[in-house]
Amino acid sequence: MNIIEIKGLKKDYPLGATVVNALRGIDLAVEEGELMSIVGPSGSGKTTLLNVIGCIDHATEGSVQIGGREITALNDREITGIRLHKIGFIFQTFNLIPVLDVRENVEFPLLLMKKYSGAELHKRADKLIEEVGLKEFTKHRPAELSGGQRQRVAIARALVTNPDIVLADEPTANLDSVTGASILELMKEMNRVEKTTFIFSTHDANVLQYAKRIVKIKDGLTVQ
Amino acid sequence: MNNYLISISIRNLARQKRRNFFLGLAIAIGMMILVISNAFTNGISDVMFNRIMRWVTGHVTISFNEKGNIRREVCRDRERMISAIMESDGETVSEIDESIGTFAKAIGNGSADNIILVAVDLSKSVDAKKLKETEESFKMVEGSFYDLKRTDIENAAILSEEKARYLNVRKNDVIRLRFRNIYGQDQAARLTVTGIMKNSNIFMQPVVFSEMSNVRHVMGFRPWETGNINVVLKNPKKDAVALADRIHEKLTPGRAIIYGTLAYAGNSTPVAVTGYRSDNESLAKLAGILEPSGNSEIKKDGAFISAKLAKRMGINSGSRVLVNYPNKFEEKSSVFPIKITGTFNGDINDNLIIVNEADFYNAYYDNLPRVSPENTAPAFSLAETHPLSALLATEWILLKRTANTDELKKKYQDMGKQKWKATLVDVRTMYESASDILKLEGVLNIITFSAVLVLFFIILIGVINTLRMTIKERTREIGTIRAIGMQKSDVRAIFILESFFLTLISCLAGIALAFITMRLLSLVHFEMQDNPMGMLLIQNHLHFMPSSGGIVFNLLLILLMAVATAYFPARRAAGLSPANALRHYE
Ligand SMILES: Nc1ncnc2c1ncn2[C@@H]1O[C@H](COP(=O)(O)OP(=O)(O)OP(=O)(O)O)[C@@H](O)[C@H]1O
Ligand SMILES: [Mg+2]
Numbered sequence: 039m040n041i042i043e044i045k046g047l048k049k050d051y052p053l054g055a056t057v058v059n060a061l062r063g064i065d066l067a068v069e070e071g072e073l074m075s076i077v078g079p080s081g082s083g084k085t086t087l088l089n090v091i092g093c094i095d096h097a098t099e100g101s102v103q104i105g106g107r108e109i110t111a112l113n114d115r116e117i118t119g120i121r122l123h124k125i126g127f128i129f130q131t132f133n134l135i136p137v138l139d140v141r142e143n144v145e146f147p148l149l150l151m152k153k154y155s156g157a158e159l160h161k162r163a164d165k166l167i168e169e170v171g172l173k174e175f176t177k178h179r180p181a182e183l184s185g186g187q188r189q190r191v192a193i194a195r196a197l198v199t200n201p202d203i204v205l206a207d208e209p210t211a212n213l214d215s216v217t218g219a220s221i222l223e224l225m226k227e228m229n230r231v232e233k234t235t236f237i238f239s240t241h242d243a244n245v246l247q248y249a250k251r252i253v254k255i256k257d258g259l260t261v262q
Numbered sequence: 263m264n265n266y267l268i269s270i271s272i273r274n275l276a277r278q279k280r281r282n283f284f285l286g287l288a289i290a291i292g293m294m295i296l297v298i299s300n301a302f303t304n305g306i307s308d309v310m311f312n313r314i315m316r317w318v319t320g321h322v323t324i325s326f327n328e329k330g331n332i333r334r335e336v337c338r339d340r341e342r343m344i345s346a347i348m349e350s351d352g353e354t355v356s357e358i359d360e361s362i363g364t365f366a367k368a369i370g371n372g373s374a375d376n377i378i379l380v381a382v383d384l385s386k387s388v389d390a391k392k393l394k395e396t397e398e399s400f401k402m403v404e405g406s407f408y409d410l411k412r413t414d415i416e417n418a419a420i421l422s423e424e425k426a427r428y429l430n431v432r433k434n435d436v437i438r439l440r441f442r443n444i445y446g447q448d449q450a451a452r453l454t455v456t457g458i459m460k461n462s463n464i465f466m467q468p469v470v471f472s473e474m475s476n477v478r479h480v481m482g483f484r485p486w487e488t489g490n491i492n493v494v495l496k497n498p499k500k501d502a503v504a505l506a507d508r509i510h511e512k513l514t515p516g517r518a519i520i521y522g523t524l525a526y527a528g529n530s531t532p533v534a535v536t537g538y539r540s541d542n543e544s545l546a547k548l549a550g551i552l553e554p555s556g557n558s559e560i561k562k563d564g565a566f567i568s569a570k571l572a573k574r575m576g577i578n579s580g581s582r583v584l585v586n587y588p589n590k591f592e593e594k595s596s597v598f599p600i601k602i603t604g605t606f607n608g609d610i611n612d613n614l615i616i617v618n619e620a621d622f623y624n625a626y627y628d629n630l631p632r633v634s635p636e637n638t639a640p641a642f643s644l645a646e647t648h649p650l651s652a653l654l655a656t657e658w659i660l661l662k663r664t665a666n667t668d669e670l671k672k673k674y675q676d677m678g679k680q681k682w683k684a685t686l687v688d689v690r691t692m693y694e695s696a697s698d699i700l701k702l703e704g705v706l707n708i709i710t711f712s713a714v715l716v717l718f719f720i721i722l723i724g725v726i727n728t729l730r731m732t733i734k735e736r737t738r739e740i741g742t743i744r745a746i747g748m749q750k751s752d753v754r755a756i757f758i759l760e761s762f763f764l765t766l767i768s769c770l771a772g773i774a775l776a777f778i779t780m781r782l783l784s785l786v787h788f789e790m791q792d793n794p795m796g797m798l799l800i801q802n803h804l805h806f807m808p809s810s811g812g813i814v815f816n817l818l819l820i821l822l823m824a825v826a827t828a829y830f831p832a833r834r835a836a837g838l839s840p841a842n843a844l845r846h847y848e
Contacts, residue, residue, distance in 0.1 A: 095841035122747025
């Protein structure tokens, strides 16, 4: 079954008096449990595409279905709910919340779900923290972690809600190649264990070896 | 509960320590000023209403000036006044004081000075709490407050240190007084110094206190008479004006008539006697209405008898007649001798004698007549609209109510020109007796209000500016938490809560600071004996009266301001598109 189905997706950004056509008609289907990579040169529209899939930006034209549900017509409250329950995000710049420690950062999305007790929160968070290998660092604040460690926290946070899809926009761009490789290894492992669909963007050819499927994108269009 | 929102917002506060510290400090100082000025205003108002006004004029005063004489403050019918007060609204009244006292010349050991003799009521009728308060207001240097009760010495008296020094007297010395009694006669009396006190405010300096019964006695008051009546209220600010208005209504004077028996040349007959206004204008009008017979002319010092009665009794112009009448307060009669100067034909009343008001009121006020005309004469009545009505004597003259000191002064100046012979009765509140002092309260309220305004601007500018910077700095973070799935309303709540807690913590700190400052300020000793501001001090110390209600109100008000101010920037932050927020780059 296709977890993501995109048809004729266009995205325009107004820029002063002109319009930037960031996406110009993308068709894409992603199967559940895939580990997929989006590659393309800078400015080709990778981030834009991930944002639309991740429901943090809306399409100008076309249809986007997540888990069989058309998202282009939903209101902000519903869209936010989809982000919370169905999607996990990993950012190039990690984007942890600086005032929260590792465990609190990982628990944060669960807190937003407002359905877990304190004990359940800790249990789920601790399991993931252990899986990403940060058991000793639960009480550390982001400022007290290395880049690689931060990205591991971000992965744990993205996975803690058991999302259908995890989106990672250039997750290794701010890491050295060894650390980057370990992060990708971790994602690959998570994809295997949790059966979560992973989509990551990159323009680093080395990264591609981790992907099961590669989608190339250029000037806002997929190229085969 | 969204505990995590609170927790996040409080932790966020700690992120920009410097910036939040300065804004917090500004709010704390503002709150401190607000609490202090509020407590100070309350304190001043407490001093004014419950300490000064209470002793000086009461909150509502009924004053009496017999024959328009400001020195002759005599009420001839105490009970009637007290029931007028109680019937107006007894519920609001805390106590009714009779203010009895007089200006006097005091002669001590080799030096003389002017004093005010004031009566202190130590009788059984005064309740213990009030007595205790009175005692406490006397800071005795020598002797005891209760020595005023002593009867083994002549007119025990307490005076201030300054006065004692000036008159060169000590405890047990005698002061001789010269003053005018309530009948307008010069009088002398002796006081024995039984105590000397420190004066707690400037009003006390010229005052010499003696027990009520002593003062009543030397001034010639009879039991049913009194001086001005001061009403102390439970809630003066709320009730004073309304009560004064109602008392004023109740004190509309009736007609002053003496019902008695006219005796002349061995014959007697029931008669009603009243007075007529003796100013030139009234005299001219009277001539038209009374139609005096023969050559009799209406003059300032005349007395006119109805022509029919004169004929029946054989009375002529120049006859001296006696009117015997029962007294209101004693089981006895008084005699009112009248020299008839003419007769009148006007169809008014066949048993009437109309006397010039000076002579009439002399008799009338010296011994009030019993009002019921039974067994004496047929009741004399006159329609309000009768042209004579306004020209005849009333029980007293009730002055119009006034709103402030200026109006009151003007009223008395106008009255002075009228040369009334009747007692002038005025009902006034502290707002008229002492509006100058009370204006101070308004000024202080303006200061407090300004503090609120200043604080409001601190918050407005401070919070908006701080939030603007914070939101700019945290744009990417906002994008992140929105992307992770936090709803707009929660993002908004975080920023509002941040301002709320900053303001709350600052205000609490400000309140604590305020209490510390007030504590310190009230330790300072001020010497302001000769400065009128000194009266606002209590025992030479500033008097703060913080009210918890006021503080809570101000706190809530400021929190509301902070939340309202934070609302719009917070809403803007929450409204950011997550994609744009994530792309944001400083
Ligand atoms: N908010 C925006 N306003 C205007 N133009 C934008 C905006 N965001 C992106 N673009 C434009 O859209 C195009 C696609 O941008 P996008 O960020 O998706 O590229 P990318 O493939 O992620 O590039 P990179 O590899 O450098 O991250 C670019 O030409 C970019 O300039
Ligand atoms: Mg990009």
